[in-house]
Amino acid sequence: MSAYRKHPAAWTRIDGAEGLGVGALIAETDGYRLEASETVADPRDRFACRFTVRTDLAWTTRCTRVETVSERGVHTLELAAAGGKWTMDGKRVHDLDGCVDVDVAATPLTNTLPIRRLGLRPGEFRDIAVAWIDVPSLRVSRVVQRYTRLSSAEGRERYEYRDPTYGAFELTVDREGVVVDYEGLARRVR
Incomplete structure (x- = not known):
């Protein structure tokens, strides 16, 4: 993971919006940190988003901070999880209980969390509950997502991501589990 400390990944949007995102996966002594931004x-x-997600060594989300700048102004959200119980801006949120991952909608980087944590073999899938953060509104909701590991192709690991609202998308990832291509949304440029 040291490569990401020196060289963050960069993605361009391919979903019709113009945009660029940059993100890094950083190993720490007690877990991992994801740092990213997207415009x-x-x-x-039109918006800009900056976020930090911290996990434990098992890739379970511990805390998340998201900041947005949009026509609605500047807004910040803080989520924290401990023992499967969540708080949002310091207040208990029972609807998120049992979620293990957070998914910041503005970036493919948070897909790394379940990919790394689940350790799926080709053909296996898991349904997981995540704290899904809409950007730029910062609305948080519980969403059930399915990750299915597909067979490798062209030297890349592949996954299918599926949720009940947006449907299914194929993801290809590098050896660190960081998205290279997110079908219909983003493509790695660096």
């Missing part, structure tokens, strides 16, 4: 401009919205 998006499309006909409906």
